[in-house]
Amino acid sequence: MFDEPGFPSDPDYDATAPTLHTFVYCSRAADGVEEAEVNRLIESAQRHNLTCGITGVLVFGSGVFFQWIEGPEAEVRKLMASLHSDPRHYDIVSLEESVEKRERLYANWQMERVSADDILEVLQDALESAEDENNIATLKRIVDHLATGSLDSLGRAQ
Protein backbone atom coordinates (compact mmCIF):
# COMPACT_ATOMS: atom_id res chain seq x y z
CA MET A 1 0.00 0.00 0.00
CA PHE A 2 2.89 2.39 0.61
CA ASP A 3 3.72 2.47 -3.10
CA GLU A 4 0.25 3.70 -4.01
CA PRO A 5 0.00 7.32 -5.16
CA GLY A 6 -0.17 9.57 -2.12
CA PHE A 7 1.68 7.14 0.14
CA PRO A 8 5.35 7.99 -0.18
CA SER A 9 7.36 4.81 0.27
CA ASP A 10 9.97 6.63 2.36
CA PRO A 11 9.54 5.13 5.87
CA ASP A 12 10.65 8.46 7.42
CA TYR A 13 7.99 10.47 5.60
CA ASP A 14 5.84 12.26 8.17
CA ALA A 15 2.77 13.99 6.78
CA THR A 16 2.33 15.77 10.11
CA ALA A 17 5.79 17.39 10.05
CA PRO A 18 5.67 21.19 9.84
CA THR A 19 6.74 23.13 6.78
CA LEU A 20 9.92 24.82 7.92
CA HIS A 21 11.89 27.63 6.44
CA THR A 22 15.60 27.25 7.18
CA PHE A 23 18.21 29.98 6.84
CA VAL A 24 21.87 29.32 7.62
CA TYR A 25 24.50 32.00 7.24
CA CYS A 26 27.74 33.36 8.55
CA SER A 27 28.73 37.00 8.99
CA ARG A 28 31.37 39.23 10.53
CA ALA A 29 30.76 41.08 13.78
CA ALA A 30 30.93 44.87 13.52
CA ASP A 31 33.68 46.67 15.41
CA GLY A 32 32.88 46.80 19.09
CA VAL A 33 30.47 43.85 19.03
CA GLU A 34 31.89 41.54 21.65
CA GLU A 35 30.82 39.10 24.35
CA ALA A 36 28.54 41.44 26.33
CA GLU A 37 26.70 42.65 23.23
CA VAL A 38 26.31 39.09 21.90
CA ASN A 39 24.84 37.98 25.24
CA ARG A 40 22.33 40.84 25.18
CA LEU A 41 21.47 40.06 21.58
CA ILE A 42 20.84 36.39 22.43
CA GLU A 43 18.56 37.25 25.34
CA SER A 44 16.29 39.41 23.22
CA ALA A 45 16.47 36.93 20.31
CA GLN A 46 15.28 34.13 22.59
CA ARG A 47 12.29 36.18 23.76
CA HIS A 48 11.31 37.11 20.22
CA ASN A 49 11.91 33.63 18.79
CA LEU A 50 9.74 32.03 21.47
CA THR A 51 6.79 34.16 20.41
CA CYS A 52 7.14 33.44 16.71
CA GLY A 53 8.20 29.78 16.64
CA ILE A 54 11.82 30.20 15.59
CA THR A 55 14.51 27.83 16.85
CA GLY A 56 18.21 27.44 16.10
CA VAL A 57 21.80 28.00 17.15
CA LEU A 58 24.12 30.98 17.14
CA VAL A 59 27.88 30.63 17.26
CA PHE A 60 30.20 33.56 17.90
CA GLY A 61 33.95 33.15 17.69
CA SER A 62 36.94 35.00 16.21
CA GLY A 63 34.68 37.91 15.27
CA VAL A 64 32.47 35.69 13.11
CA PHE A 65 28.84 34.66 13.56
CA PHE A 66 27.35 31.43 12.32
CA GLN A 67 23.59 31.00 12.73
CA TRP A 68 21.07 28.28 11.96
CA ILE A 69 17.47 29.57 11.94
CA GLU A 70 14.38 27.42 11.38
CA GLY A 71 10.69 28.21 11.71
CA PRO A 72 7.53 29.32 9.89
CA GLU A 73 8.38 30.88 6.53
CA ALA A 74 6.81 34.31 7.13
CA GLU A 75 8.58 34.69 10.50
CA VAL A 76 11.95 33.55 9.19
CA ARG A 77 11.67 35.93 6.23
CA LYS A 78 10.93 38.82 8.60
CA LEU A 79 13.93 37.92 10.73
CA MET A 80 16.13 37.64 7.64
CA ALA A 81 15.15 41.17 6.65
CA SER A 82 16.00 42.42 10.17
CA LEU A 83 19.32 40.58 10.11
CA HIS A 84 20.26 42.10 6.78
CA SER A 85 19.81 45.60 8.15
CA ASP A 86 21.32 44.96 11.59
CA PRO A 87 24.47 47.10 11.99
CA ARG A 88 25.95 44.68 14.53
CA HIS A 89 27.23 42.47 11.72
CA TYR A 90 28.13 42.65 8.03
CA ASP A 91 29.32 40.48 5.13
CA ILE A 92 26.38 38.12 5.54
CA VAL A 93 27.04 34.96 3.55
CA SER A 94 24.04 32.73 2.95
CA LEU A 95 25.05 29.07 3.30
CA GLU A 96 21.63 27.50 3.05
CA GLU A 97 18.03 28.50 2.51
CA SER A 98 15.24 26.01 2.09
CA VAL A 99 11.54 25.41 2.65
CA GLU A 100 10.60 21.83 3.39
CA LYS A 101 8.35 19.57 5.41
CA ARG A 102 10.49 18.19 8.21
CA GLU A 103 10.96 18.09 11.94
CA ARG A 104 13.15 20.75 13.55
CA LEU A 105 16.83 20.05 14.08
CA TYR A 106 16.90 22.23 17.23
CA ALA A 107 13.36 21.87 18.57
CA ASN A 108 14.19 22.95 22.13
CA TRP A 109 16.55 25.81 21.42
CA GLN A 110 14.88 29.24 20.95
CA MET A 111 18.37 30.38 19.98
CA GLU A 112 21.16 28.65 21.80
CA ARG A 113 24.57 30.24 22.00
CA VAL A 114 27.09 27.55 21.14
CA SER A 115 30.79 28.15 21.69
CA ALA A 116 33.03 27.97 18.65
CA ASP A 117 34.79 24.99 20.24
CA ASP A 118 31.52 23.06 20.38
CA ILE A 119 30.18 23.95 16.96
CA LEU A 120 31.78 20.97 15.25
CA GLU A 121 29.92 18.63 17.61
CA VAL A 122 26.62 20.50 17.14
CA LEU A 123 26.95 20.36 13.37
CA GLN A 124 27.90 16.70 13.41
CA ASP A 125 24.76 15.95 15.46
CA ALA A 126 22.72 17.95 12.95
CA LEU A 127 24.38 16.03 10.13
CA GLU A 128 23.38 12.71 11.68
CA SER A 129 19.71 13.67 11.86
CA ALA A 130 19.62 15.58 8.57
CA GLU A 131 17.74 13.90 5.76
CA ASP A 132 17.51 16.55 3.10
CA GLU A 133 20.35 16.16 0.59
CA ASN A 134 20.99 19.89 0.37
CA ASN A 135 21.14 20.23 4.15
CA ILE A 136 23.55 17.33 4.29
CA ALA A 137 25.78 18.79 1.56
CA THR A 138 25.86 22.22 3.24
CA LEU A 139 26.50 20.79 6.68
CA LYS A 140 29.31 18.59 5.35
CA ARG A 141 30.90 21.59 3.69
CA ILE A 142 30.78 23.59 6.92
CA VAL A 143 32.10 20.68 8.97
CA ASP A 144 34.97 20.28 6.49
CA HIS A 145 35.80 23.99 6.77
CA LEU A 146 35.79 23.80 10.54
CA ALA A 147 37.86 20.64 10.60
CA THR A 148 40.54 22.29 8.49
CA GLY A 149 40.58 25.79 9.96
CA SER A 150 38.75 28.38 11.98
CA LEU A 151 35.35 30.02 11.59
CA ASP A 152 37.22 32.87 9.89
CA SER A 153 38.10 30.63 6.96
CA LEU A 154 34.42 29.67 6.66
CA GLY A 155 33.56 33.33 6.07
CA ARG A 156 36.38 33.91 3.60
CA ALA A 157 35.77 30.78 1.56
CA GLN A 158 32.19 31.54 0.55
Ligand SMILES: Cc1cc2nc3c(=O)[nH]c(=O)nc-3n(C[C@H](O)[C@H](O)[C@H](O)COP(=O)(O)O)c2cc1C
Ligand atom coordinates in the same frame (compact mmCIF):
# COMPACT_ATOMS: atom_id res chain seq x y z
C1 LIG B 1 24.19 37.72 14.59
C2 LIG B 1 22.79 38.14 14.93
C3 LIG B 1 21.82 37.18 15.19
C4 LIG B 1 20.53 37.53 15.53
N1 LIG B 1 19.60 36.56 15.77
C5 LIG B 1 18.34 36.92 16.08
C6 LIG B 1 17.34 35.94 16.33
O1 LIG B 1 17.57 34.74 16.29
N2 LIG B 1 16.09 36.38 16.62
C7 LIG B 1 15.77 37.71 16.71
O2 LIG B 1 14.62 38.04 17.01
N3 LIG B 1 16.69 38.64 16.48
C8 LIG B 1 17.96 38.29 16.17
N4 LIG B 1 18.89 39.26 15.93
C9 LIG B 1 18.48 40.67 16.04
C10 LIG B 1 17.77 41.13 14.78
O3 LIG B 1 18.74 41.45 13.78
C11 LIG B 1 16.92 42.37 15.07
O4 LIG B 1 17.67 43.32 15.74
C12 LIG B 1 15.72 42.02 15.95
O5 LIG B 1 15.02 40.94 15.38
C13 LIG B 1 14.77 43.21 16.02
O6 LIG B 1 14.37 43.53 14.72
P1 LIG B 1 13.48 44.80 14.35
O7 LIG B 1 14.23 45.98 14.91
O8 LIG B 1 13.44 44.79 12.84
O9 LIG B 1 12.18 44.56 15.00
C14 LIG B 1 20.20 38.91 15.60
C15 LIG B 1 21.17 39.88 15.32
C16 LIG B 1 22.45 39.51 14.99
C17 LIG B 1 23.49 40.55 14.72
